[in-house]
Amino acid sequence: MILRRLATSIRKQDWFTVFIETLIVVLGVFLGLQVNNWNEARKDRVEAETSRERLIAELQADLDAFAVRRQWYEEVQEAALRVDEALRSDPPETIDETWGFVLDSWIAGGEWPFEPSAQIYSELQNSGDLDLIASGSMQRRLRDYYEDSVNEIETLMIFQSGYRDLSRQLIEGRVGMLMIDCLSSAPSPEPSQPSANPDTFYENCPPPEDIALLLRSAKSLRESETLRLQLNFQLSKLAWLPTFLDYLDRQAASLVSDLETEQ
DSSP: OHHHHHHHHHHTTOHHHHHHHHHHHHHHHHHHHHHHHHHHHHHHHHHHHHHHHHHHHHHHHHHHHHHHHHHHHHHHHHHHHHHHHHHTSOOOOSHHHHHHHHHHHHHTTOOOOOOOOOHHHHHHHHHTTHHHHOOHHHHHHHHIIIIIHHHHHHHHHHSOOSHHHHHHHHSOHHHHHHHHHHHTTSOOOOTTSTTOOOSOSOOOOOOOSOHHHHHHHHHHHHHOHHHHHHHHHHHHHHHHHHHHHHHHHHHHHHHHHHHHHTO
């Protein structure tokens, strides 16, 4: 309708009307574009808020997971230290002491791989939505946390001490089966779930009925010079792991704090 009136005004050379009609058309287009921009901006804000909340939730789940891993590795390290002390001391005198030594020898080789959960981060990165919630400096920090730390963990896990495999070879198979069955019933909850911090992961397991197998296992463990060397390497690795977990924990906590501040 407006365009028809504009054409009629041009034919009549009614330039004032032409100006008014043109202004109305331009203003209508401008307002339409502006409303569309406002809607897009509002949509981006909503998506940014949702994405930020999802990323924060992922980081908080990592914090929970690191806390559980730290507790688990503390128990493994304590077992390794008891094994080290036992190998420097006289042989155990009682069945319970012998069983404790063999059980600790098994636990000391425990491994529970860990790395930041990057599912949400990868989704945001691949969809381009990461730009909605993170500036250049924040994106670099997220990349350091999610990508660089994974490379460091992979490098760490490459250097295996050999203690785990060797200790399991020296322990009699039937004794190992008993410990697997007993330790597999120890709490290993999903870290992100409520009440996911048990008092201890490794409950005391009863000794095997065949005492001869237990005594042979203890004898093999104590007589292996290679095991002593591998235990030293294992202790060094176990001493470094909590430090690295603390480093990841500080990174995740700082990212959560800054992302929440930007909300």
